[in-house]
Amino acid sequence: MRKSTIYLSSSTLLFTLLFAVTTVSAETLSLVVEKVEDGDTIVVTLKGKSERLQLQGIDAPEDVENAKLTRDIKVTGLGSAALLPLGVAATQHLRSLVKPGDSLQMSGNFDQRDRYGRILVAAVDAAGKSLNELMVQNGYAIMTRYGAVEADLKGRLEKLESEAIASKRGLWGERRSTAIAWSGLAN
Numbered sequence: 001m002r003k004s005t006i007y008l009s010s011s012t013l014l015f016t017l018l019f020a021v022t023t024v025s026a027e028t029l030s031l032v033v034e035k036v037e038d039g040d041t042i043v044v045t046l047k048g049k050s051e052r053l054q055l056q057g058i059d060a061p062e063d064v065e066n067a068k069l070t071r072d073i074k075v076t077g078l079g080s081a082a083l084l085p086l087g088v089a090a091t092q093h094l095r096s097l098v099k100p101g102d103s104l105q106m107s108g109n110f111d112q113r114d115r116y117g118r119i120l121v122a123a124v125d126a127a128g129k130s131l132n133e134l135m136v137q138n139g140y141a142i143m144t145r146y147g148a149v150e151a152d153l154k155g156r157l158e159k160l161e162s163e164a165i166a167s168k169r170g171l172w173g174e175r176r177s178t179a180i181a182w183s184g185l186a187n
């Protein structure tokens with residue numbers, strides 16, 4: 001009996017320590033935008049150097065030739081002439097929401113990177129609006145289908161995505177059939 005009590009206490013302590021380490025690794029920083037790279041990536045100065053930050057939980061179409069565009073072409077059967085205008089529109093929309101010199105509240109684990117070397121963040125503007133959610137709500141991005149998305153954020157993004165599609169906002173109105181092919185979503 002005594003051994004199981006000690007084991008339970010050790011397990012509880014281990015869980016508490018792991019939870020504390022995970023919690024400490026997420027932080028919120030006020031960072032100044034250098035540039036908007038594309039529809040889901042912002043460049044900021046962090047610790048004295050330029051860093052690429054991915055808006056967590058979302059995916060926007062590509063606006064330049066790269067490996068992801070090549071994958072999108074293969075998956076959709078559409079060419080770059082059809083897909084690149086989606087990315088250009090998404091990038092222009094994010095640039096309308098945030099400009100170089102703007103200060104954003106960025107939350108994330110700044111020591112962890114995705115497979116493209118970007119830091120995943122939730123970005124909030126001076127008015128308290130989530131850029132991640134605005135891009136989906138306005139119809140210029142979708143909830144990412146790759147990687148884990150926190151359940152609470154996933155629920156909000158799914159709802160915003162459905163509403164944008166139904167209301168034909170952004171790409172869902174401008175270039176609906178191409179956007180549906182790119183996204184893999186049914187209309």
